[in-house]
Amino acid sequence: MLALLLDGFRVVFSVSIFPLIVMAVAGGIVIGSLPGLTATMGVAVLLPFTFGMESTAALVMLVGVYIGGIYGGSIAAILLRTPGTPAAAATVMDGHELVLKGEAGKALSVSAVSSFIGGFISTIMLITLSPMLARFALRFSAPEYFGLAVFGLTIIASVSARNLIKGFLGGLFGLLIATVGLDPVTSYPRFTFGTINLLQGFNIIPVLIGLFAISEAFVQMETLRQAHSKVLSDASTRRLMSIREFIRVLPTAIKSGIMGTFIGSIPGAGADIAAFVTYNEARRSSKTPEKFGQGVLEGVAAPEAGNNGVTGGALVPLLTLGVPGDAVAAVLLGALIIQGLAPGPLLFARSAPLVYGLFASMLVANVVMLFLGIVGIRFYTRVLQVPKRLIIGIIVFLSMVGAFAMNNSIFDIHVAIGFGVIGYLMRKVDIPLSPIVLAIILGPMAESNLRRAIQMYQGSWSFLYTRPITIAFLALAVFSLVTAVGVKRRKSSN
Amino acid sequence: MKRLVSVLAGVFLVTALLHAGGAAEDEVEYPTDDISLIVPFAAGGGTDAVGRALANAVENYLEVPVTVVNRTGGSGAVGMTEGATARTDGYTITMITREIVSLPLMGLADITADDFELVRLVNMDPALVAVRPDSPYETIHDLLDDARDNPGDISFASTAAPNFYILTIENDQGVSFNHIAYDGAAEAIPSVIGGHTDFTIANPGEMIGQIEGGELRPIAVMAEERLEGLPDVPTFMEEGLDLVSGTWRGIAVPQGTPVEVREVLEEAFANAVDDPSFIDFMENAQLGIHNLGADEFRTFIDNDIEVIRSIVDEMDF
Amino acid sequence: MKRTNRVVAVVFALLSIGVLYVTTTFRATLIIDAYLGAGFFPRAIAVLMLVFAVVLWFMEPRVRPETLTANDSESDGEKYSLLTDMRAPLITTILLIVYASALPYLGFPFATSLSFIALLALLQSRVWWHYLFAIAFSVVLFYVFYDLFRVRLPRGVLF
Known part of the structure; x- marks a missing residue:
């Protein structure tokens, strides 16, 4: 295996491949940092260009964009509070608070380093533990997915920093939004009010863009009138994290990377869920959970290591079972097929050089991402120096493009505007936005898998207490809820 | 400020109307x-x-x-x-x-x-019926006979709801399966491989990797002729079922x-x-x-x- | 804060009642779901929402000094006049709706330039190059997306 991997590295560092990786990762970072342009879309857009390419080059390029894209989402989330992808929504909570404290450089360096750690660990696990991870993933059926979704939803309690009740209301609102569209079992059009545009429900990207980016532009408009807000960018804001801080966040990043890999290896659970679950775990295991949400480095390290941890995990079902683990993996599956390769158990045996070339390029792509991330910080932070009025305009119109781009739909632009207003009003009345996003991600997963499970058990609910993984998740859910409320108690009795 | 906005809105409208008027063009050169x-x-x-x-x-x-x-x-x-x-x-x-x-x-x-x-x-x-390699169903008839004995008990991983492949079979044979609706083949296939459902029906391209890798076993194809890529899999016709889908x-x-x-x-x-x-x-x-x-x-x-x-x-x- | 909370509670309560009403109009489709059905999940959510809305109505907001960060003062509903501050967002919303509706006719570069300029004027920018930037930004953005990312942004009659 090591020999194969070394051969892989030899390919990766060849003149024809290495520049491709650098370009792909850089392109991915740009795409990921723009609102509405997700890693999935970047990979899909590139796909036709790979038709004529040699297979290693094609895969390397797509994977580079994937890895860069997931990381890139964090840049805009941290600096502008405008997560371009659902996977970056968890990073906003502490990332942007750090910027407000004048620690933009720290936040960005933690994000780059953690993304690297998450991605690297994940690739190592992909190389060494794929068969085991695949067996783990296969144990997931409807009841397990339902348990995972319920557990994920309890994270609402821990991300509702100030007001639990309002957090729950926000979460329920998100769940409601997620029920719009054709019912997953009976195909009855729910809450579509006769418009065909809502049959598939709300697309999460325009909703996310509205809730975060457009509402942020609105809030910024208000502060224009106020006396000059504090300068967010000077020499000190570009300072990176110290060695000490690095050592402090390292355990969080490693743990989150491992968790991200596991989550990524389950088909259907992706970077967005990983980011929230790892954030929740970092907060739970922290000695000072009440500081989360006010700008702690671990609050950036966990979701970033977690969502990049998914990059390796998502390839596990693809390479071992031939089943895509998430939307990006689905596009990669298409790429493999176009190259004449059947993904699945035989891929390792039949095309070992290709697979190990892919592994080697993932490791290298993560290093490139770290390098570009750290070097780029001094450029990214320039964004903070752009005049506020221009930034508002840029955010607004990039949001318009982002909302449109996913589905080429003017309707989605209106959706983004509508949710911009909703998000703005919610921020006015102190309803946190993260629970809404979390609920939109997990709501459909909870509902369709609950109904699937009941169908499987022909009407019985016994799966709730007869399947070990489901029991474990439900127990975790209760535990997560209790600790979150406990933290809240401790906080208010201080 | 309000005036500027209303002027702009006016410009938008006028241009929009002009455009709507000029939409009827003669198409000679294409494309x-x-x-x-x-x-x-x-x-x-x-x-x-x-x-x-x-x-x-x-x-x-x-x-x-x-x-x-x-x-x-x-x-x-x-x-x-x-x-x-x-x-x-x-x-x-x-x-x-x-x-x-x-x-x-x-x-x-x-x-x-x-x-x-x-x-x-x-x-x-064509639609291809597949089961786990260790499944007791060797032919399509094994599956149908079991369904006749245990109506509604055999679970079918459906790639979409409603699934016209399975409905074709059910209506023709008077059997019923327990439909578990998944969102596409990418979700339905792992549920069969993982042993959570008994069989699925999908297109050859969606399952070929798993079939070649020995994770799934095809039992019959709903086509008029056998598939080039899977010459050992009989058609429904050969099995005496006049079903193509x-x-x-x-x-x-x-x-x-x-x-x-x-x-x-x-x-x-x-x-x-x-x-x-x-x-x-x-x-x-x-x-x-x-x-x-x-x-x-x-x-x-x-x-x-x-x-x-x-x-x-x-x-x- | 208490008054704001009560308004929020009423809004959510109305929403949940509306949802409950709509779920009663759900009809069966050709595909039979023998168990929970299409209405179960929305109904459960709406009931929970109603419960939490009632709780919020009766809840005494406690001011917890240690959690008051810079952000709190900003989002605390009663510290400033809601309406004056909301004027710019409100006009922007209308501008954006007009923008989105006109997009297929005017085309992206033109519509975006116009709207960006309008937004800058609304925000009372007095820097001339901001306006030039708005036009350049719109045009560059269009070509980046149209040619590079192959996103078919709307093209109008002229551009």
Whole structure:
């Protein structure tokens, strides 16, 4: 295996491949940092260009964009509070608070380093533990997915920093939004009010863009009138994290990377869920959970290591079972097929050089991402120096493009505007936005898998207490809820 | 400030009206501009793959860029509705799928195949029944006999709801399975491999990797002839069941598109489907080429409407 | 804060009642779901929402000094006049709706330039190059997306 991997590295560092990786990762970072342009879309857009390419080059390029894209989402989330992808929504909570404290450089360096750690660990696990991870993933059926979704939803309690009740209301609102569209079992059009545009429900990207980016532009408009807000960018804001801080966040990043890999290896659970679950775990295991949400480095390290941890995990079902683990993996599956390769158990045996070339390029792509991330910080932070009025305009119109781009739909632009207003009003009345996003991600997963499970058990609910993984998740859910409320108690009795 | 806004709004409106007035142009030279190909399913899926490969191939013959536009939603209803109601200038063409027949019959879409002028049918994939390698079902009859003995107990991982493959079998054989509705083959296949459901029915391209890797075992194909890639798998016909089913994809333009434009497109797509690069791609992906011109495509759809109508009528009680 | 909370509670309560009403109009489709059905999940959510809305109505907001960060003062509903501050967002919303509706006719570069300029004027920018930037940004953005990312942004009559 090591020999194969070394051969892989030899390919990766060849003149024809290495520049491709650098370009792909850089392109991915740009795409990921723009609102509405997700890693999935970047990979899909590139796909036709790979038709004529040699297979290693094609895969390397797509994977580079994937890895860069997931990381890139964090840049805009941290600096502008405008997560371009659902996977970056968890990073906003502490990332942007750090910027407000004048620690933009720290936040960005933690994000780059953690993304690297998450991605690297994940690739190592992909190389060494794929068969085991695949067996783990296969144990997931409807009841397990339902348990995972319920557990994920309890994270609402821990991300509702100030007001639990309002957090729950926000979460329920998100769940409601997620029920719009054709019912997953009976195909009855729910809450579509006769418009065909809502049959598939709300697309999460325009909703996310509205809730975060457009509402942020609105809030910024208000502060224009106020006396000059504090300068967010000077020499000190570009300072990176110290060695000490690095050592402090390292355990969080490693743990989150491992968790991200596991989550990524389950088909259907992706970077967005990983980011929230790892954030929740970092907060739970922290000695000072009440500081989360006010700008702690671990609050950036966990979701970033977690969502990049998914990059390796998502390839596990693809390479071992031939089943895509998430939307990006689905596009990669298409790429493999176009190259004449059947993904699945035989891929390792039949095309070992290709697979190990892919592994080697993932490791290298993560290093490139770290390098570009750290070097780029001094450029990214320039964004903070752009005049506020221009930034508002840029955010607004990039949001318009982002909302449109996913589905080429003017309707989605209106959706983004509508949710911009909703998000703005919610921020006015102190309803946190993260629970809404979390609920939109997990709501459909909870509902369709609950109904699937009941169908499987022909009407019985016994799966709730007869399947070990489901029991474990439900127990975790209760535990997560209790600790979150406990933290809240401790906080208010201080 | 308010004045500026209202002036701008005025400018918007006037330009919009002017534009609406000038929309009727005479189409002589075609194509002179980029063409959009609407694919009503998400990037990365089977329909998308066919659409992109076809767009790639047809560009050479139309000599303008053909861009794939994914318009997802409502099992294809959103994209196909947009395609049917697009301008009839030939610059918006649509990949239509079997859903154009099934959705209106179930009352889930307002458009039908009659809202399109058909250009060419390019692809048809038969339905393939597969089980776990250690499954007790060796033939399709084992499965059907067990279903007759235990109605509603055998679980079927459905790639979409409703699933016309299984309904065809159920109606014909008078059996019933426990349908577990998944969101596409990518979810249904692992549930069979993982032992959570008993069998699934999908297209060969969606399962070939698992079949070759020994994770799934095909037991019968709902086609008239055996598959080239899987010569050992019997057809339903050979097993004494007169059942054929599958999915198909074709190219269409909105009703009312001028005949000159259609002729250009028909010729270009006829060439594209014969293009070696397209054929290679389809073979690699285990996608079946089914090449029918506009008129035969129409007959083909009329037949499929009858098939699906009989199933839908059966469901309605 | 208490008054704001009560308004929020009423809004959510009305929403949940609306949802409950709509779920009663759900009809069966051709596909039978013998168990929970299409209405179960929305109904459960709406009931929970109603419960939490009632709780919020009766809840005494406690001011917890240690959690008051810079952000709190900003989002605390009663510290400033809601309406004056909301004027710019409100006008922007209307501008954006007009923008989105006109997009297919005017085309992206033109519509975006116009709207960006309008937004800058609304925000009372007095820097001339901001306006030039708005036009350049719109045009560059269009070409980046149209040609590089192959996103078919709307093209109008002229551009």
